[in-house]
Amino acid sequence: MKMKELEEATGVNRETIRVFLREGLVPQPERSGRTVAEYGDQHVEAIRAVRRLQRENRLTLSQIKELVAGSGTSKRVDESAFDDLETLVAHSEASDQAPVPLDSLVKRYPKARQDAKTLSEIGIIEIIETDQGEALSLTSAELVSIWGDMRNAGFNDTLDYSPDILGFYIEASDFVGAWEAKTFLEHVEGRRDVEEAARLVEAALPLMLNFFGLMRRRAFFRHVDAIRHARETSDSRTLDHRAHREQ
Template structure:
């Protein structure tokens, strides 16, 4: 398709599309001549992904570019954003650009390579070998970056913390994820169309992540208090964590 049709399909004007192209967030078009550019489904998907990231997650183009490289931003990102980020990376990869190179995380997180390999060994992420070096998906890079932030907060070898402790999340996430998937399909399959189901999932995911997060937080402090109480009976000098 030509630019005029691309504008119509995406609802985005050509000036904005050209900005996306210039910033490297949308792959370059196929060119059959010096002034003839052809666009396809990958361009439509990439443009729509950028627009959703801007509108639904209030991200700037600079923040989107940062996240696509696997680095973190100061802005809290909803889990729902990562499907769109993966879409952008997949189209970059199809344009002979790699996913997030593991070595690019080392500047911000010195232990990134070590942590990524540990997370890979316990089954949380996958590492891909490319011509440019070991690489991660955007989601996997974000998981490594999150542990890097945990290290900065003090969760490190000094307190015998390593990424291996995250293995406990594997079974828990699989259990919750499978239950949610089955429950959702049991309620909607055959009752609503695919587009409506997709819309519901987009709305529900961030809401239920917040819901579960609040329940976890409440459970954490309840168990901290209970465990401390048990230990105080045996060891009265143990201090209490502030709530």
């Protein structure tokens, strides 16, 4: 959409929108020429988020910038600000991270393109089309690289290991993430300001990831032992049954 359509969609005039752009609170538009700017849903979302923070939480643009940057502000804000700040942080991070060319991964992981396609088909990552070719977000590139390291460790086609077995993780990670988000908001929302809440999240996520990883490792080996024991018991019973029939 053009600037006029963006004004109509947000109810904000172009002069104010340009201020938001200069302050870095709204992502820069796509440009097909020196004077032709294209805006999308992400711009509408960001502008609406800024306006709500201004009106409902009485935040200045400087205070919003401080919160988005993670440097905090002395002003306490209502819990209603969380969603809008999350929107702005997401758009800020997306604009700060340039897409990773898929070709750059292929140099290190020969099957990166094939793996990226499979991971995209099952909904774990999204392949971005750019003027320079296919690319990935930083997180998606890291996921493809991790699978490449899995291949290098020996989990390859000879063992029938391929990324399509990872579909389970979509549901599992969504379940865990939903529970963690619900629990976090139940205990923190309304009790801590946004700055303190952001600090808690930053500290807790890597700790809980490690905690969950250790529990998974323990469960993995417990189930491996249980499966092997069940098979050995089954084989033993089969042999006993055969011996009994031969007598």
